[in-house]
Amino acid sequence: MVNFTVDYNNTFGKAVEEAGSYNVKIMDSSTAKQTKKGKEMAVLNYEVLDGKYAGAAIRYHNIVWDDSTEEALSLSIKRLNTLMKAIGAEDGKQVNATMEAIVKQLHGKKLNITVDWEQSDYNGKWNLDVKSQQELKEKSEPNGVFRPSNGTKKAAETSTNPFGNTTQSKQTTSNPFEQTTLENTDPFAKSKDINIPDEDLPF
DSSP states (O other), X not given: OOOOOOOTTSOTTOBOOEEEEEEEEEOTTOEEEEOTTSOEEEEEEEEEOSSTTTTOEEEEEEEEOOOSSHHXXXXXXXXXXXXXXXXXXXXXXXXXXXXXXXXXXXXXXXXXXXXXXXXXXTTOOEEEEEEEEESOOSSOEEEEEEEEETTEEEEOTTOSOTTTTHHHHHHHHOOTTGGGGTTOSOTTTTOOOOOOOOOOOOO
């Protein structure tokens, strides 16, 4: 006999509808790929842990390892260090591993991410883009800024963010992960899995 209570909060396909700051865990669907230019890339998917969007997913945060120049390498290291600090990895630990090995160890790790709406250069659609990563906070905090319509960002009339759009505007002007979205037209287009294991990881 089937016996259950209809619960709109316990469904597949739940979506995060507002920008803001969310406590998340890195989903097992996160994977390592290669960009069209052959660079190693982590494709991270996040599941919201608490609040009204608990269980909803924020997908396709691409972090590219680019060592083509000293500046690109420095930025790549800083992005991964930011992620490692957010999940509580051991400070000072040397990492010498493939992106695939790193991503596998990231599965299930918890952190807080700040997201804002960004328009895709590929299809013109607005999607949530990761602006920063930090340690878990007391709770997730949607800020009332919903998916833009007619090309502009619009906040809800009853925003949960007491600072309105001020904080959001600052986030969009400085994104430490900006380079990770340059090749994010389709995270799985012409990509290849990386199958070289490495166990020397800090977490």
